[in-house]
Amino acid sequence: MTNRLFKALVTSAVLGLGATTAASAAECIAPANPGGGWDFTCRQIGKILFDIGQVDAPVQVTNLAGAGGGLAFSTVVNERNDDAELIVAASSATTTRLAQNAYGGATADQVRFVGAIGADPGVIVVAADSPFQTLGDMVEAIKADPGSVAFAGGSAVGGFDHMKPLQVMLAAGFDDITAIKYIGVDGGADAITQTVGGFTQAMTGDMSEIVGFVNSGEVRVLAVLTEERVPGFDDIPTAIEQGFDVVAVNWRGLYVPGGISDADFQKWADRLQAVADSAEWKQAMVDNGLAPFTKVGGDFQSWVDGVVAETEELSRKIGVIQ
Amino acid sequence: MDIFSNLAMGFEIAFSPWTLFLAVIGCFLGTIIGALPGLGPSNGVAIMIPLTFTLGLDATAALVLLTSIYYGAMYGGRISSILLNIPGDEPALMTTLDGYPMAKQGRAGDALVISGVASFVGALLATIGLAFLAPMLSRIAYQFGPAEYFALYLLAFSTLGGISSNNQAKAALASCFGLMIAMIGLDPNSGMPRLTGGNLHLMDGVDFLVAIVGLFAVSEVFFFIESHGKSGALGVKLDKVTVPWRDIWETKWTMLRSSVLGFIAGVLPGAGASLGSFLTYMMEKSIAGEKGGFGKGAVKGVAAPEAGNNAAAGGALVPMLTLGVPGSGTTAVLLAVLMTLNITPGPTLFTDRPDVVWGLIASLLISNFVLLAMNVPMVKIFVKILQVPPAVLMPGVTMISFVGIYSLTGSYFDLLLVVGFGVMGYVLRKLDIPTVPVIMGILLGNAMEKSLRDAMVLSDGDWTYLFGSSISTGLIVAAVLGFIAPIFLRRFLTKPQRVSD
Numbered sequence: 001m002t003n004r005l006f007k008a009l010v011t012s013a014v015l016g017l018g019a020t021t022a023a024s025a026a027e028c029i030a031p032a033n034p035g036g037g038w039d040f041t042c043r044q045i046g047k048i049l050f051d052i053g054q055v056d057a058p059v060q061v062t063n064l065a066g067a068g069g070g071l072a073f074s075t076v077v078n079e080r081n082d083d084a085e086l087i088v089a090a091s092s093a094t095t096t097r098l099a100q101n102a103y104g105g106a107t108a109d110q111v112r113f114v115g116a117i118g119a120d121p122g123v124i125v126v127a128a129d130s131p132f133q134t135l136g137d138m139v140e141a142i143k144a145d146p147g148s149v150a151f152a153g154g155s156a157v158g159g160f161d162h163m164k165p166l167q168v169m170l171a172a173g174f175d176d177i178t179a180i181k182y183i184g185v186d187g188g189a190d191a192i193t194q195t196v197g198g199f200t201q202a203m204t205g206d207m208s209e210i211v212g213f214v215n216s217g218e219v220r221v222l223a224v225l226t227e228e229r230v231p232g233f234d235d236i237p238t239a240i241e242q243g244f245d246v247v248a249v250n251w252r253g254l255y256v257p258g259g260i261s262d263a264d265f266q267k268w269a270d271r272l273q274a275v276a277d278s279a280e281w282k283q284a285m286v287d288n289g290l291a292p293f294t295k296v297g298g299d300f301q302s303w304v305d306g307v308v309a310e311t312e313e314l315s316r317k318i319g320v321i322q
Numbered sequence: 323m324d325i326f327s328n329l330a331m332g333f334e335i336a337f338s339p340w341t342l343f344l345a346v347i348g349c350f351l352g353t354i355i356g357a358l359p360g361l362g363p364s365n366g367v368a369i370m371i372p373l374t375f376t377l378g379l380d381a382t383a384a385l386v387l388l389t390s391i392y393y394g395a396m397y398g399g400r401i402s403s404i405l406l407n408i409p410g411d412e413p414a415l416m417t418t419l420d421g422y423p424m425a426k427q428g429r430a431g432d433a434l435v436i437s438g439v440a441s442f443v444g445a446l447l448a449t450i451g452l453a454f455l456a457p458m459l460s461r462i463a464y465q466f467g468p469a470e471y472f473a474l475y476l477l478a479f480s481t482l483g484g485i486s487s488n489n490q491a492k493a494a495l496a497s498c499f500g501l502m503i504a505m506i507g508l509d510p511n512s513g514m515p516r517l518t519g520g521n522l523h524l525m526d527g528v529d530f531l532v533a534i535v536g537l538f539a540v541s542e543v544f545f546f547i548e549s550h551g552k553s554g555a556l557g558v559k560l561d562k563v564t565v566p567w568r569d570i571w572e573t574k575w576t577m578l579r580s581s582v583l584g585f586i587a588g589v590l591p592g593a594g595a596s597l598g599s600f601l602t603y604m605m606e607k608s609i610a611g612e613k614g615g616f617g618k619g620a621v622k623g624v625a626a627p628e629a630g631n632n633a634a635a636g637g638a639l640v641p642m643l644t645l646g647v648p649g650s651g652t653t654a655v656l657l658a659v660l661m662t663l664n665i666t667p668g669p670t671l672f673t674d675r676p677d678v679v680w681g682l683i684a685s686l687l688i689s690n691f692v693l694l695a696m697n698v699p700m701v702k703i704f705v706k707i708l709q710v711p712p713a714v715l716m717p718g719v720t721m722i723s724f725v726g727i728y729s730l731t732g733s734y735f736d737l738l739l740v741v742g743f744g745v746m747g748y749v750l751r752k753l754d755i756p757t758v759p760v761i762m763g764i765l766l767g768n769a770m771e772k773s774l775r776d777a778m779v780l781s782d783g784d785w786t787y788l789f790g791s792s793i794s795t796g797l798i799v800a801a802v803l804g805f806i807a808p809i810f811l812r813r814f815l816t817k818p819q820r821v822s823d
Contacts, residue, residue: 065526065732066522066523066526066733067508067515067522067523067525067526070522070525071522071523071525071733074522100514102514102515104515104525150779156511157511158514181779181780182779183776183779184510194467194468196464197464197466198464200780212671320514
């Protein structure tokens with residue numbers, strides 16, 4: 001074990017030397033504390049980038065938590081706008097908040113979204129003893145009495161988890177979406193606790209949040225909000241096959257500063273593609289309940305622009321923004 | 323019973339020299355971290371996280387190191403509470419109420435030993451409870467919806483007036499300060515920033531650690547400056563530490579009752595160790611009645627909160643491991659570590675990764691004995707750390723607090739806030755307004771607001787929803803009684819000590 005400590009010391013010494021002589025190592029900012037999805041994105045991608053030789057020094061991970069990612073966003077925009085060796089972890093939450101102007105006036109076009117290489121599928125879940133057997137059952141119940149079904153989710157009102165049931169109801173032709181009850185609690189596990197306890201009738205969240213509870217038989221998944229059924233969870237039907245055209249996945253990806261050159265942007269897009277193709281990343285996805293979802297470079301940027309516009313419209317409808 | 327075969331497997335893991343070594347190191351560091359004002363279990367654990375990654379520890383080893391720091395800090399917190407009247411961490415707040423008066427009466431050694439033993443009893447019972455009851459107790463969380471949580475927080479606030487001040491209006495005022503500060507940040511329902519003045523640093527609200535360090539540690543420095551450094555940091559002398567067997571024996575029921583109550587408080591998600599020590603202190607105070615001498619150096623007043631907060635520390639691991647819902651600030655940090663190590667806590671953790679769970683439980687049992695040894699016979703070592711001259715200690719404490727705060731949030735803005743809270747603490751204490759309710763307000767305000775608003779969403783604004791279950795009704799009745807009763811009973815009760823000062 002002292003060996004490892006020694007190694008760590010030597011590594012940091014070498015790193016320190018390397019920083020002064022060669023090109024400085026790339027840095028990945030996780031806009032949250034250690035442990036969350038953004039931290040995972042930085043650590044996994046950073047590690048794989050080095051392991052498969054895409055970068056010649058380990059990627060340094062910096063946790064810059066604050067304002068739900070807003071602090072990191074403003075730091076990147078205002079202080080490191082042309083840093084070509086900087087990547088920042090992002091997810092659906094990033095674009096949702098940007099669309100809702102929750103980053104203190106910052107907009108999505110101030111940075112460049114370079115790619116997503118995995119996604120956590122959205123799910124709608126009920127307690128094992130719930131009367132709803134299919135997503136259709138639930139939609140009909142809400143149509144009959146919108147107040148009869150309350151959702152719990154891990155994000156605030158207007159957040160990504162809130163949007164999922166609203167999108168389903170819109171797809172079902174139900175327009176009075178402000179009548180749908182939603183409470184935001186501390187994360188998916190808490191939302192499930194409230195649902196199993198009978199305080200709310202359904203839970204909306206990500207696949208990774210519910211795996212343990214599904215295996216223990218306490219909850220049932222009514223629908224997964226992906227285009228195809230998720231590998232490994234083949235018995236869970238999608239919303240689409242039940243007649244509701246909704247896809248909502250919490251993608252895991254990166255943005256880079258807005259001021260870097262097109263060549264640097266392309267460099268990061270290529271590196272990300274290499275990570276997506278690696279066996280290491282495929283294993284990491286399986287371990288963490290992520291479904292394949294690869295979009296990089298310009299493709300991803302235009303997809304993000306579309307998502308931001310869509311979220312803005314929906315947010316306006318439910319009154320989160322004017 | 324397979325629980326014994328599981329425990330046997332756990333001990334096999336825990337008794338490896340490497341794991342034992344980590345547990346001992348963790349206990350030692352934890353006690354120091356707990357003893358130093360400002361550094362509490364959650365920032366202590368947070369500071370150590372990078373080290374576990376640098377050392378490349380596996381999941382079990384990392385957990386053992388971090389939880390023994392956690393337990394150690396819970397033990398260590400009492401040392402500065404008793405000797406300096408500054409809680410070493412926030413759950414040790416209640417220990418100051420009787421611990422410091424005891425120390426001023428020349429019984430510092432007794433107070434340290436009794437609280438050490440109480441910590442041991444609380445933590446040991448909680449660890450045993452964790453092993454036996456974890457799968458069952460995880461169901462309790464299903465009984466608590468928004469209305470029940472709101473009632474629970476209400477109880478915490480309303481009984482606060484009874485203990486923390488001899489003036490309920492001042493205590494209520496201080497609670498409102500705390501609640502006001504808690505309102506800063508993101509609106510928990512809409513996710514939109516409020517009262518931030520457009521400042522991104524304020525969007526996450528004010529961290530209660532920032533407030534604690536400011537109100538307690540920094541304001542202490544201001545008082546020190548005011549007195550031109552004449553008063554010693556160690557207001558009390560500690561000559562010889564002997565074991566007061568009689569006192570320990572007399573507090574046996576207090577310790578047992580407090581352990582059970584503290585454990586339950588810990589199991590409730592979001593309640594945590596502070597509420598545990600708080601509730602146990604209140605319980606023992608009401609059981610002892612006016613003759614108990616609570617607030618004036620009652621032995622039971624030291625034993626109760628220490629047994630309570632250590633039991634709550636163990637209890638808080640239950641929802642963290644079984645539901646993935648942290649029961650306290652520190653378990654939230656631990657949860658983050660687990661997730662980084664690719665372990666998803668939840669109902670299946672006990673079957674999926676028995677090595678992690680049982681290795682952890684076994685090493686917690688071992689850590690407890692190590693901690694008892696460190697905190698009773700060897701307590702003088704830690705007292706020495708606090709015994710450096712005040713002119714060195716106070717700036718040193720401030721520096722460590724600042725480093726701790728900065729390492730936790732990585733933001734210079736919080737350091738300015740710390741100073742601001744220091745000024746606020748100084749003014750409040752000059753005005754004889756207790757600072758404890760301010761902390762409670764910041765700590766619980768958001769959760770309380772959130773549960774009330776969630777309850778209103780679920781019930782379409784029908785306030786009778788708050789009385790919808792026997793649990794919530796019972797808690798609300800207790801809360802109202804807890805606030806009103808002391809007003810009428812005041813003339814019959816001896817005035818309690820002030821918390822701060």
